[in-house]
Amino acid sequence: MKIIDKLSYAFSKSMCYQLRKENDIEIIKYGIEILIRSSIKVFSLLIIGILLNNLSLLIITTVSFILLRLSSGGFHFNSYKYCYFVSLGLLTVLSLIANEITQVSLNWNLILVGINFITIIILVIFKPLINPNRPYVGQKHIYLKISIIISIVSLLISLSIKENFLSYSIAIQLAMLFQSLTLIRIEWSKI
Known part of the structure; x- marks a missing residue:
C-alpha cells in the first residue's frame, strides 16, 4: 500500500516540522500508518456488516x-x-x-x-x-x-x-x- 506510506510520510513530515520534532518523523509515520490501516479495516467491517445485515x-x-x-x-x-x-x-x-x-x-x-x-x-x-x-x-x-x-x-x-x-x-x-x-x-x- 504505497499510497498509505506516502500519505503517512507527508502528514508526519508536516506535523513534525510544525512541532519542531524532525527526528520523530519515522515514529509519527508509523503511528499514522497504523491509524489509517485500522480505519480502513473498521470501515470495511462496517460495510460488510451492513451488506450482510449482520x-x-x-x-x-x-x-x-x-x-x-x-x-x-x-x-x-x-x-x-x-x-x-x-x-x-x-x-x-x-x-x-x-x-x-x-x-x-x-x-x-x-x-x-x-x-x-x-x-x-x-x-x-x-x-x-x-x-x-x-x-x-x-x-x-x-x-x-x-x-x-x-x-x-x-x-x-x-x-x-x-x-x-x-x-x-x-x-x-x-x-x-x-x-x-x-x-x-x-x-x-x-x-
Whole structure:
C-alpha cells in the first residue's frame, strides 16, 4: 500500500516540522500508518456488516477478538494485504457461524464453558506472544494473567446474556477461541 506510506510520510513530515520534532518523523509515520490501516479495516467491517445485515454481531465478534488480542498478542502476517483479507474473512465467518448455529438446540452452557476452557488451555500452553516494544515485556506472566481474566470475564458475560442473545454469546466465545489459536507457532517453512 504505497499510497498509505506516502500519505503517512507527508502528514508526519508536516506535523513534525510544525512541532519542531524532525527526528520523530519515522515514529509519527508509523503511528499514522497504523491509524489509517485500522480505519480502513473498521470501515470495511462496517460495510460488510451492513451488506450482510449482520452488523451488531460482527461488531461483537470483532471487539471480543481485539480485547483478547491486546493482552495475548499473536501471529502477524508480513503483509498488510494478507492481514486485511484474513481478518475480514475470519471475523465475518465467525459472526455468520454464531448467527446460524443458534438454530441448533444444544446444551449451550456446556458448549460455551467448553470453548472457554479450550481457550484458556491454549493461552496457558502457548503463552502470549508479546511485541518486544510493549511495556512489561520481561514479565510475560502479567499478560497471561490478564488474558485469562479477559477470557473468564467473557465467559461470565456470555453465560449471563445467553438466554436473550445466544448468537452474541457464541460469537464472543468463538472470537476468544480463534484469537487464542493465533498463539500457536507453526513453522511454515516445514509445511
